[in-house]
Amino acid sequence: MIKPSWFSETMGSFCLILAQPPIWRGRLAADYWQQLGQRIRQQGGRLLGIWGEHQDTAGANIHAFFLTESGYLWCTLPLPANLREFPSLSSVFPTACRQERAIRDLLGLEPLGNPDMRPWLRHAAWPANIHPLAMSDIPEDILSCAGEIDYSYRAPAGQDLHEIPVGPVHAGTIEPGHFRFTCLGEQIVQLEERLGYCHKGIERLFVGQPPDAALRLAGRVSGDSSVAYAWSYAMAVESVAEIELSQRALALRGLCLERERLANHLGDLGALGNDAGLAFALTQLLAIKEELLRENAEIFGHRYLMDVVQLGGVAVDLDGRALQHIEQSSKAWRRRLETLDLLLQEHAGLRDRLVATGPITAERAAYWGMAGLSGRASGQAWDLRTHFAPPPYDRYPMEISLARRGDVAARWAVRFAEVFRCLRWQENVVANLPGGSPRVALKAFPKDGEGLGICEGWRGEVFVALRLEDGHIARCHPHDPSWSLWPVLEEAVCQDIVADFPLINKSFNLSYSGQDL
Structure with missing residues (x-):
């Protein structure tokens, strides 16, 4: 099979793991993480998802899955045990922002360059020093030591603006989510969502x-x-x-x-x-x-x-x-x-x-x-x-x-x-x-x-x-x-x-x- 245009020997090792549909599997160094994302974006590709994985004493992995005209790419960025940071893809793919925040909550890995470092899934359910996917055993008293989180919503400047908070509990049969509207009269100027209330581990x-x-x-x-x-x-x-x-x-x-x-x-x-x-x-x-x-x-x-x-x-x-x-x-x-x-x-x-x-x-x-x-x-x-x-x-x-x-x-x-x-x-x-x-x-x-x-x-x-x-x-x-x-x-x-x-x-x-x- 012809290798796709985003393939580069200098970035790392790539191999075809599933031919129908064409899924390529690759590993690369941190220096090429954002470069690969930029190349895929320039060619009209999309980021489907990004997630993390704890590797015990071996460190951690950051995974990203891309879709392009020539196929899929499942790419992994290995992080050594002494490194708790990884380059953010949010400047290339804006939808990576919240997914990287979830990685931070669940694994304690810091996305460098992410413009929003507020918690996403954690809320007040567990302490900031607890990372559920990075631990072999979760303390039984985790809920008793969890505290409230000071979560600041974005507040646009301007006179005559008012806020309408809705949820997380809604009328009727609907899952929980908080929506904070900033309005000028009846017109919505800004909406900010806060989700994560359905986190079930x-x-x-x-x-x-x-x-x-x-x-x-x-x-x-x-x-x-x-x-x-x-x-x-x-x-x-x-x-x-x-x-x-x-x-x-x-x-x-x-x-x-x-x-x-x-x-x-x-x-x-x-x-x-x-x-x-x-x-x-x-x-x-x-x-x-x-x-x-x-x-x-x-x-x-x-x-x-x-x-x-x-x-x-x-x-x-x-x-x-x-x-x-x-x-x-x-x-x-x-x-x-x-x-x-x-x-x-x-x-x-x-x-x-x-x-x-x-x-x-x-x-x-x-x-x-x-x-x-x-x-x-x-x-x-x-x-x-x-x-x-x-x-x-x-x-x-x-x-x-x-x-x-x-x-x-x-x-x-x-x-x-x-x-x-x-x-x-x-x-x-x-x-x-x-x-x-x-x-x-x-x-x-x-x-x-x-x-x-x-x-x-x-x-x-x-x-x-x-x-x-x-x-x-x-x-x-x-x-x-x-x-x-x-x-x-x-x-x-x-x-x-x-x-x-x-x-x-x-x-x-x-x-x-x-x-x-």
């Missing part, structure tokens, strides 16, 4: 588990993306164990992933209609979503498809009756949604609330490195189902959905377009499902090795990086696309009014749990 829970047992945890990192996380985790383990899945297993995994996407898009479209004052949209769309969830429970055994993805394939096979049922319901939903889509497009009140609300231009989207649904609504043509077309999308092509306005209306339109494309894709799969076994027999797992799995979840790229040691998990990092999209929301709401925040927020619908870990 998931990365710590992975450590020491056998690879097969940890799959259940992986599927519960963020409940609305269970298939995406489970598939990415399974792909990481399968790459270490060199397991090759059958075409039938891959097609069934893809079917589950698209049904997960359908359920979330239908729910979000309904909620957007409700936030815009159109309860009719909510009731109609949630009715179809509920039918989909009940069908999931009947055919796959779980409304939200948890535990369907298994190492080596899937837990549930589909017989002719199930395939016919899915095909018939898919076509019926498509007819109902086509009528509903036309009706909603002609609703003047809905258009008035959605158009020009919460815009992110294509230029700003490129600056932030946006991807996923919200990135495609701002003209960013990144979709892992089409970009590298990994199995089963090489066998069943998926068309990308794009818009350029970048406002709530564009995110609404991309959602609706993806709903129709998911339904047609689903009909294609059930009509042409390959033969074979839904699950292959597993070999004995290797005691040591590294693996990485990635797929296009409904919000964007979900990936899981894994390292095995002595047959158990030494480090597992599940990564949600919300890490890179929460900062964009702060920009999207500026110049809109406070009453439009719920609408803009729902148009992104980011995960708290997925990025709080």
Whole structure:
């Protein structure tokens, strides 16, 4: 395979670890850390995630995962035991800022050059000298010695400004997060988020588990993306164990992933209609979503498809009756949604609330490195189902959905377009499902090795990086696309009014749990 343009022998050692999709693995010295980031950025690449790893007496590792036109790069910066600092990538990729703050909280490593050194995940849950991912044993009395943190919010200068604090506890069923608005009258001048209230120590829970047992945890990192996380985790383990899945297993995994996407898009479209004052949209769309969830429970055994993805394939096979049922319901939903889509497009009140609300231009989207649904609504043509077309999308092509306005209306339109494309894709799969076994027999797992799995979840790229040691998990990092999209929301709401925040927020619908870990 031809080495990609960002490859350089002078930077360090790079090797191809997974050919489909093309994932390169590399190690390099600190002098080249920022240089590599700059080179990838200049060529239009993106930072997908950055995380850290404690290596006992050997020191620590900083990992970064990039996406470029020619493939992925999983790059590691080794830090000796006596070095507790690493060069920040936040000046090159602004979304690295919060991720590096999380590394500081969890591992005690200092990102040199990061403009914001406030705690991110720690809050007052544990003392500043405790770093959970850098310790073999956590003190039992950790909570009794935790203290309050003096956390200073950014305060813009100006007369006649006032603040509106919201959360972290919200009305209704919603995860906790604090939003601090600075306003001039009703107009939002600045929004600052503070998250981390959902921190559950998931990365710590992975450590020491056998690879097969940890799959259940992986599927519960963020409940609305269970298939995406489970598939990415399974792909990481399968790459270490060199397991090759059958075409039938891959097609069934893809079917589950698209049904997960359908359920979330239908729910979000309904909620957007409700936030815009159109309860009719909510009731109609949630009715179809509920039918989909009940069908999931009947055919796959779980409304939200948890535990369907298994190492080596899937837990549930589909017989002719199930395939016919899915095909018939898919076509019926498509007819109902086509009528509903036309009706909603002609609703003047809905258009008035959605158009020009919460815009992110294509230029700003490129600056932030946006991807996923919200990135495609701002003209960013990144979709892992089409970009590298990994199995089963090489066998069943998926068309990308794009818009350029970048406002709530564009995110609404991309959602609706993806709903129709998911339904047609689903009909294609059930009509042409390959033969074979839904699950292959597993070999004995290797005691040591590294693996990485990635797929296009409904919000964007979900990936899981894994390292095995002595047959158990030494480090597992599940990564949600919300890490890179929460900062964009702060920009999207500026110049809109406070009453439009719920609408803009729902148009992104980011995960708290997925990025709080």
